[in-house]
Amino acid sequence: MSNINTYRRKFLSGLTKVSASAATIALAPGVFLRDVHAKPADQPVSSDVRWGLLIDTNKLADGGEACVQACKKEHGWGNEERSNPEQKAQWIRKVTVTEKLTKHTVTLPVMCQHCDTPPCVDVCPTGASFKRADGIVLVDKHICIGCRYCMMACPYKARSFVHEELEDQLPDTPRGKGTVESCNMCVNRVDDGKNPACVDAAPQALLFGDLNDPESKISKVLKQYGGTQIRADLGLNTGVRYWGI
Amino acid sequence: MATKTIFSEVKNSLGFWAILAVFGILVLGGALAFFYMEHHGHYVTGMNNQIVWGMPHVFAIFLIVAASGAANVASVGTVFGKKIYQPLGRLSAFMAASLLLGGLAVLVLDLGRPDRLIIAMTHYNFKSIFAWNIILYNGFLAILVVYLWTMMDRRKIAKALYKPVGYANFIWRVILTSGTGSIFGFLVARQYYDAAIMAPLFIAASYVFGTAIYSLFLLISFKLTGRELGDTVLNRLRYTLAIFIAAVLFFETIRHLTNLYATEHHGVEEFILASGSTFTKLFWYGQILLGSLLPMFLIWCRFLRNSRLALALAAVLAILGGLIQIYVILIGGQAYPLVLFPNAEVSSSFYEGVINSYSATLPEYMLGIGGVGLALAMVLVGIKVLRLLPVSLADSVVDPHHKKA
Amino acid sequence: MFSLFSKKLRAFYLVAMSGLILSLLVACNSEPPKPMKAVKQFDTVEKRDEHIAFMRKNHMDALKHKRDETMYLGIRTEEHSIKACINCHVPEKYNGKVLRHSDPEHFCSTCHTYVAAQLDCFECHADHPVTIKNSTADHSVKKLAEVHVTQLDNKQAGNKLNVKGETASE
Numbered sequence: 001m002s003n004i005n006t007y008r009r010k011f012l013s014g015l016t017k018v019s020a021s022a023a024t025i026a027l028a029p030g031v032f033l034r035d036v037h038a039k040p041a042d043q044p045v046s047s048d049v050r051w052g053l054l055i056d057t058n059k060l061a062d063g064g065e066a067c068v069q070a071c072k073k074e075h076g077w078g079n080e081e082r083s084n085p086e087q088k089a090q091w092i093r094k095v096t097v098t099e100k101l102t103k104h105t106v107t108l109p110v111m112c113q114h115c116d117t118p119p120c121v122d123v124c125p126t127g128a129s130f131k132r133a134d135g136i137v138l139v140d141k142h143i144c145i146g147c148r149y150c151m152m153a154c155p156y157k158a159r160s161f162v163h164e165e166l167e168d169q170l171p172d173t174p175r176g177k178g179t180v181e182s183c184n185m186c187v188n189r190v191d192d193g194k195n196p197a198c199v200d201a202a203p204q205a206l207l208f209g210d211l212n213d214p215e216s217k218i219s220k221v222l223k224q225y226g227g228t229q230i231r232a233d234l235g236l237n238t239g240v241r242y243w244g245i
Numbered sequence: 246m247a248t249k250t251i252f253s254e255v256k257n258s259l260g261f262w263a264i265l266a267v268f269g270i271l272v273l274g275g276a277l278a279f280f281y282m283e284h285h286g287h288y289v290t291g292m293n294n295q296i297v298w299g300m301p302h303v304f305a306i307f308l309i310v311a312a313s314g315a316a317n318v319a320s321v322g323t324v325f326g327k328k329i330y331q332p333l334g335r336l337s338a339f340m341a342a343s344l345l346l347g348g349l350a351v352l353v354l355d356l357g358r359p360d361r362l363i364i365a366m367t368h369y370n371f372k373s374i375f376a377w378n379i380i381l382y383n384g385f386l387a388i389l390v391v392y393l394w395t396m397m398d399r400r401k402i403a404k405a406l407y408k409p410v411g412y413a414n415f416i417w418r419v420i421l422t423s424g425t426g427s428i429f430g431f432l433v434a435r436q437y438y439d440a441a442i443m444a445p446l447f448i449a450a451s452y453v454f455g456t457a458i459y460s461l462f463l464l465i466s467f468k469l470t471g472r473e474l475g476d477t478v479l480n481r482l483r484y485t486l487a488i489f490i491a492a493v494l495f496f497e498t499i500r501h502l503t504n505l506y507a508t509e510h511h512g513v514e515e516f517i518l519a520s521g522s523t524f525t526k527l528f529w530y531g532q533i534l535l536g537s538l539l540p541m542f543l544i545w546c547r548f549l550r551n552s553r554l555a556l557a558l559a560a561v562l563a564i565l566g567g568l569i570q571i572y573v574i575l576i577g578g579q580a581y582p583l584v585l586f587p588n589a590e591v592s593s594s595f596y597e598g599v600i601n602s603y604s605a606t607l608p609e610y611m612l613g614i615g616g617v618g619l620a621l622a623m624v625l626v627g628i629k630v631l632r633l634l635p636v637s638l639a640d641s642v643v644d645p646h647h648k649k650a
Numbered sequence: 651m652f653s654l655f656s657k658k659l660r661a662f663y664l665v666a667m668s669g670l671i672l673s674l675l676v677a678c679n680s681e682p683p684k685p686m687k688a689v690k691q692f693d694t695v696e697k698r699d700e701h702i703a704f705m706r707k708n709h710m711d712a713l714k715h716k717r718d719e720t721m722y723l724g725i726r727t728e729e730h731s732i733k734a735c736i737n738c739h740v741p742e743k744y745n746g747k748v749l750r751h752s753d754p755e756h757f758c759s760t761c762h763t764y765v766a767a768q769l770d771c772f773e774c775h776a777d778h779p780v781t782i783k784n785s786t787a788d789h790s791v792k793k794l795a796e797v798h799v800t801q802l803d804n805k806q807a808g809n810k811l812n813v814k815g816e817t818a819s820e
Contacts, residue, residue: 080288082285082286082288083288083293084288084293086293086294086295086596086601087287087288087292087293087294088294089294090294090594090595093593093594093595093597094593094594095585095586095591095592095593095595095597096591096592096593097586097589097590097591098589098590098591099586099588099589100588100589100590101588110585110593119432119433119434121370121372122370122372122373123372123373123374123375123431123432124370124373124375125365125369125370125373125375125376125379126361126364126365126368126369126370126376127368127369127370143361143364143368144357144358144361145356145357145358145359145361145362145364145365146356146357146358146361147356147357147375148297148298148357149373149375149428151294151297152297152298152432152434152435152579153432153433153434154434155433155434155583155585156583156585157294157295157583157585157595157597159294160294161287161294161297161357162286162357163286163287163288163290163293164285164286164287164288165285165286177286177357178286178287178356178357178358179357179358180357230585230586231585234433234434245586
């Protein structure tokens with residue numbers, strides 16, 4: 001009961017940003033509650049929030065394998081029987097990078113980077129590829145015509161095309177033949193106040209939060225230590241940032 | 246003095262129906278391929294998450310670009326006032342519409358959800374060059390219909406609109422073909438695209454494909470229908486074809502030279518031009534040698550002056566070279582991996598850092614060729630039902646300055 | 651001279667055609683087949699009838715607009731959830747097997763097959779309820795059934811503060 005009153009209080013106080021101290025209760029040293037509560041189901045998302053992800057590759061012992069498996073389990077991709085390996089969907093993958101001069105090797109998970117100015121959104125002829133107000137880039141599969149132009153446009157190869165008829169889709173992740181899909185930052189979980197599956201699979205290395213809230217954990221650490229974008233030169237201002245690449 | 250050109254429909258003959266039947270079979274094959282692909286899903290094709298656009302798109306883009314160029318023959322007559330081209334205008338406009346429809350058919354039928362075409366026509370993201378292309382293609386069709394009417398109707402209003410609509414056609418085509426080239430030119434992600442020159446390159450290429458197809462069709466149709474075709478008209482088409490091929494070579498040279506200057510693009514240029522991959526062979530032997538240098542030689546060689554066989558061969562080679570050019574641009578550009586981490590070697594389970602391979606499957610070929618069949622079948626029906634072909638294009642008839650020998 | 655369209659024969663044709671049409675009309679049963687009973691029932695008959703009347707008239711309209719509200723605005727009330735529809739109308743198992751939209755007894759397929767209107771939803775959406783053991787996401791029918799369908803009180807579900815530990819990584 002008290003949880004509902006807390007929310008209503010916040011809401012009625014004029015929607016001014018409540019500092020994290022009101023909502024953040026330290027349960028134990030170093031353990032924090034999620035800064036932003038689940039929005040009520042009947043409220044639209046707003047651009048007051050911009051969801052972001054921070055991936056610390058130094059802390060990923062398996063290079064992100066657990067994240068990939070968690071994502072697969074959460075959304076049910078990757079098991080398309082009739083598709084050959086190059087046609088199977090892949091929403092997140094582990095990439096091993098070895099710099100040519102230094103021979104330094106890093107392994108990191110790469111998924112849709114949820115850019116601020118996504119090329120996939122620019123090129124979609126019907127507007128099916130879109131950026132939600134809170135920064136999550138999604139495919140509206142109701143109007144996706146399957147032209148795959150967004151797949152041509154994405155610099156991160158984040159998108160996959162479904163090459164066969166699918167059955168027994170998971171109820172929270174609709175996906176179907178002839179449409180394009182990609183990491184949706186577990187939008188169904190985020191709207192429910194949870195973390196994306198990859199974050200929960202590797203909580204020591206992945207941090208999820210509101211980039212627009214200067215008091216959020218992710219904003220504070222990014223301010224202090226910075227965060228690298230993949231292909232920063234493209235100027236896409238990605239929502240996914242990395243440490244250690 | 247140039248007499249008024251007389252046009253007539255092609256007469257009924259067994260040969261006509263036989264050729265139409267052949268194209269009909271190609272169309273049927275395309276339809277079967279479509280049903281097969283749509284029913285099972287794209288896993289039956291060679292396209293995958295690395296090579297997302299494949300053989301059907303090669304044909305579709307070729308046909309659409311050729312359509313723009315085919316309409317150019319009419320433009321030379323209308324916009325540039327060359328009287329010799331004016332009798333050629335009707336066939337030019339009609340052929341352009343047919344080629345466009347053939348290409349669009351392949352493009353639409355390859356969509357993951359072709360049943361959502363209505364959505365594509367009613368939901369527009371105006372930042373997308375693809376969406377603009379949909380509008381441009383439909384507008385082009387409308388202009389061609391009106392253009393054809395201005396050329397065929399004898400009323401004053403039709404004659405009065407001939408020039409304005411001709412200008413509209415020309416300008417629209419420049420925008421349309423630039424748009425088609427920009428589908429690739431606007432993609433920042435890919436090393437082989439992301440270049441402003443794609444637009445003018447496609448315009449020049451459109452003139453090559455369109456003039457080649459038009460010349461070939463004129464030669465064959467006049468031969469088979471027993472109509473006279475003089476050297477004056479043919480030589481005009483012949484030499485413009487060579488000039489357009491030279492223009493394409495120019496744009497390709499600039500494009501590759503610029504890429505070669507920038508270290509960033511050395512990888513993809515090495516892959517296409519020097520690596521010895523399929524694309525290297527296709528580019529040098531297919532596009533440059535067979536598709537550009539040999540046709541120019543066949544056209545400009547003094548020894549082969551006025552030779553119809555040389556022109557026909559040059560046209561065929563230019564068409565083949567054009568298909569190969571689109572293939573190298575489309576497939577080659579996708580085969581080269583996306584560079585997420587410059588100066589690094591990458592590997593992943595999603596085919597990072599490797600040259601992607603592609604081999605088209607039969608349904609893809611059938612769909613693409615079905616589009617070609619559809620376009621040609623439509624032209625064939627057009628010349629039979631409408632008065633598109635001039636009765637004679639002999640020198641004495643077309644050339645206003647022709648002196649009787 | 652004998653003609654197929656003589657006055658006498660025209661009269662005969664008229665009678666024959668009318669008779670044929672009438673008999674066809676009588677023989678045809680124009681009542682659509684009854685869809686299967688929902689898994690979860692309303693509290694009162696009035697609420698049920700209201701729901702049926704509303705859906706008969708508006709279900710496509712509702713589906714089309716509510717889906718946009720969910721996709722673009724993130725509004726996820728019970729009314730906006732096709733999962734909620736499925737959880738009420740489709741049993742987890744029917745005669746021992748999983749009921750899919752390709753089966754004629756599936757709630758949606760009953761009418762859609764009858765009127766030959768393509769069911770596009772289940773190209774992507776799950777057509778039956780799914781309970782996954784040990785899953786981080788909660789797909790269970792039971793969970794949703796706990797939310798009283800007549801209340802549509804999502805503030806309850808939405809305001810649950812999720813106490814998930816989040817390690818600071820520094």
